[in-house]
Each structure stands twice: as C-alpha cells, then as structure tokens.
Amino acid sequence: MSERTTSASWASGIVKALELEGLDCRAMFKQLGLDFAALDDPDARFTQDSMTRLWQLAVELSGNQAIGLNMARVVRPASFHVVGYALMSSRTLAEGFERLVRYQRIIAESSDLSFRLEPDGYALVLTVHGDHLPPTRHSAEASLACALSLCSWLSGRVIQPRRVLIQGPQPRDLTPYKTAFHAPLVFSAPYDALVFERADMEALLPTANEAMAVLHDRFAGEYLARFSESRVTHRARQVLCRVLPQGEPKRETIAQALHLSQRTLQRRLQEEGTSFQTLLDDTRRELAEQYLAQASMTLLEAAYLLGFADPSNFFRAFRRWFDITPGEYRARLSGAAAAPVENESVSDARTQAYTAPAP
Structure with missing residues (x-):
C-alpha cells in the first residue's frame, strides 16, 4: 500500500465538489472500498491512490472532464x-502561501508547492505526484482553483491572476x-501554476492577526x-543521527533499532520515496551543514561525527553535496573570502594520515 496520504479535511472538500455534480459519494466510497465515516475524523488520512481512483470514478459517472474546478466553489x-x-491569520497572501508551502504535507503528501517572486509577479507552482497510479489532471486543477478561490475568500475581494x-x-x-480563473490560460505547460500580481500578494489581509498566526x-x-x-524515514533518521559517530552505519543496525527486518525497512523506505543509502547521504549532508556552522568544530571532528x-x-562527499570544499564553505559562512586555501590544504594533508577513533 502506498504511504503517501491526503488529509480527511481535503478529502471532504473533494466530496463536496463531487456532490455539486449530483454524485452519490457515499456509494462511490463503498464501491472503492473507502471508509466514508472517516471523513468526519480530522486526523484520518486517505491514500493518494484512493483519491486518484475517486477522481477517475467521478469523471466516469459525471462525464465532466473539468470536475476538479468545482473545488473553487466549496x-x-x-x-x-x-x-x-x-x-x-497571516498578514498578507504572500505570507499565507509561504505557510502553505511549509505545512503542505499536512494537507496532502502527494503535492509539492513552491512560492517565489518572479520578474512579473509571484508564482505558486504545484507538482502532484502519483504512487502506484499516475495522478489525474483533476487533482492539480482542483488545487489551483481552490488556491485562487481561497485568495478571494481571505482578501474579501476578487483576485485575478496574471496567468494560469x-x-x-x-x-x-x-x-x-x-x-474558474478569469485569466489568460496556458495549457500543456511545463508545470501547474498561478502567477499573481505582486500588489495583490502583498496587500494586508482583513483577517490578519499576528498573535493568532503564532498560535496556529x-x-x-x-x-x-x-x-x-x-514515518519510518523520520525514525530511521533519528537512529542514524545517534549512531553515526560510531562509524559507517549498517542497514542491519538501523533495522534492528526500529524492530524491523532489513527487507521490511527497505520496503517501507521505498514506499516513502527514499532508500537507505539516500537517507544516509541526506542525513549526513544536513548534519554537515550544522557542524560547519559551529566555528569551534574542526573539519576532522565533523568527519568523525558523520x-x-x-x-x-x-571531503569527497562534501564536494559532491555542495560543489565546494568544507573549508571554502566555512569561509563563506564567516563572510571571509574563500582565500585561505592553505588552511584547506593543511586539512587535506592531515586527512591522509588521520583515522577516526574506534567506536
């Protein structure tokens, strides 16, 4: 079973959108083997593939190829x-979309969002991933229509994008x-996105409340x-952080710490979109950034802790991660010119003779 999931809150929105077509969603859930009652549980989750099948069935039953756009109305x-x-409670729509990007996984793990300022305005870019089933266009279109409708709902006025x-x-x-969009439409685009006027994104919202924003x-x-x-990925990362100073971690060690077989660990990581080697590499890279930000830690100590x-x-791994040496990276952090190559070469020379202490 796929591990990517969608919140019951978002699934409820989809159900309301489908009901606008007169569809019997309770019967559809039964046909797909889904728990309709779970929609009332805010902590319930549905798999991404089950939502894909729901969209497909809705189009089949309704004949409406643009059914995803109904989300804008609910x-x-x-x-x-x-x-x-x-x-x-965000101060502006721009601040709100930055929060949306930060917390997107709560709503649906299948979507990646980015929000960036471009020369002609702010762009909200969406990528929807499938699991065993490829995602339908209806899912992406529902998200775009929903995001635009939310802009008008929060601002209290009609927001028209520069293009979609x-x-x-x-x-x-x-x-x-x-x-749905009241804007120039670009189909067969490289990605799904809304491009907004800068002034619309930076205007103060009537619902802005800094204290409530902090609370939420x-x-x-x-x-x-x-x-x-x-998530197994999260738990495995925690174990890796703990055992890395003891030397190169083995998959068997991590699996035992999580009370899983090596095969189950491998399968669960794969379901969550990664692998043991990728997770190890990512964890080391993130820790390397933290260690090099600590001026008191030597490069040899960082290597040992990793x-x-x-x-x-x-040093080779660091060059692969950041395309510069650890010494150059640290020099940039300190604001100094990356000139102290002599220090880097001294460290490089030392590494040839250095061996990490035994755990």
Whole structure:
C-alpha cells in the first residue's frame, strides 16, 4: 500500500465538489472500498491512490472532464486542516502561501508547492505526484482553483491572476476554465501554476492577526511533528543521527533499532520515496551543514561525527553535496573570502594520515 496520504479535511472538500455534480459519494466510497465515516475524523488520512481512483470514478459517472474546478466553489479554510487557520491569520497572501508551502504535507503528501517572486509577479507552482497510479489532471486543477478561490475568500475581494499554467492539454470546452480563473490560460505547460500580481500578494489581509498566526503556527508545527514521527524515514533518521559517530552505519543496525527486518525497512523506505543509502547521504549532508556552522568544530571532528572512518571520504562527499570544499564553505559562512586555501590544504594533508577513533 502506498504511504503517501491526503488529509480527511481535503478529502471532504473533494466530496463536496463531487456532490455539486449530483454524485452519490457515499456509494462511490463503498464501491472503492473507502471508509466514508472517516471523513468526519480530522486526523484520518486517505491514500493518494484512493483519491486518484475517486477522481477517475467521478469523471466516469459525471462525464465532466473539468470536475476538479468545482473545488473553487466549496473551499473554506477548514479544507486545509489546521493550516487553513494559519493562512487566515497571516498578514498578507504572500505570507499565507509561504505557510502553505511549509505545512503542505499536512494537507496532502502527494503535492509539492513552491512560492517565489518572479520578474512579473509571484508564482505558486504545484507538482502532484502519483504512487502506484499516475495522478489525474483533476487533482492539480482542483488545487489551483481552490488556491485562487481561497485568495478571494481571505482578501474579501476578487483576485485575478496574471496567468494560469496547466500541464494538461487544452480541452475542447474552455468555458469552465474561463469561469474558474478569469485569466489568460496556458495549457500543456511545463508545470501547474498561478502567477499573481505582486500588489495583490502583498496587500494586508482583513483577517490578519499576528498573535493568532503564532498560535496556529505552533499547532501546525506540532501536528507536522506528530505526523512525521509516525514515518519510518523520520525514525530511521533519528537512529542514524545517534549512531553515526560510531562509524559507517549498517542497514542491519538501523533495522534492528526500529524492530524491523532489513527487507521490511527497505520496503517501507521505498514506499516513502527514499532508500537507505539516500537517507544516509541526506542525513549526513544536513548534519554537515550544522557542524560547519559551529566555528569551534574542526573539519576532522565533523568527519568523525558523520561516521567517516577516512576523512578524505568526507571531503569527497562534501564536494559532491555542495560543489565546494568544507573549508571554502566555512569561509563563506564567516563572510571571509574563500582565500585561505592553505588552511584547506593543511586539512587535506592531515586527512591522509588521520583515522577516526574506534567506536
């Protein structure tokens, strides 16, 4: 079973959108083997593939190829779980979208969001991933329509994007898209995105409340932490951080610490979109950034704490991660010119003779 999941809050929004077509969602859930009652549990999750099958069945039953756009008519902050209330209390829409990017996984793990300032305005870029089933265009289009509708709901006025980018091919009937977006449409685009006027994103929201924003950030952060802790990736990373100073960690050691067989660990990591070697490499890279930010820690100490028995392997890995040497990286952090190559070469020379202490 796929591990990518969607919150019951977002699934409820999908159900409301489908019911606008007159579809019997309770019967559809039964047909797909899904628990309709779980929609009332804010902590319940549905797999991404089950939501893909729901969209496919909805199109089959309704004949409406643009059914995802119905989400614009039912969106409320509650559709975004606890994240919705954090958005409501944000100072501006730009600040709200930055929160949305930060907490996106609470709503749906299958989507990646980025929000960036471009020369012609702010772009909210969406990528929807599938699991065993490829994602439908309806899922992405529902998210775009929902995000735009939320802008108008929060600001209390109509927000019109500069343009809308849609990965799917241009449909025969453009009417639903024109009604939903009121903006120039670009189909067969490289990604799904909304591009907004800068002034619209930076205007103060009537619902802005700094104290409430801090509170909702805490709630969202705590939920995300609880959610992450249930993931094998998160638990394996914690074990890696603990055992790295003892030397190169073995998959068998991590599996035993998690009370899993090596095969089960490998399968669970794969379901969560990674592998043991990738997780080890990512963990080392993140820790390396933290260690090099500590001026009192030598490069040899950092290599040892990262589990490299031969620090020359650490230097090679660091070059692969950041395309510069650890010494150059540290010089940039301190604001100094990356000129002290002599110090770097001394460290390089030392690594040839240095061997990490035995655990």
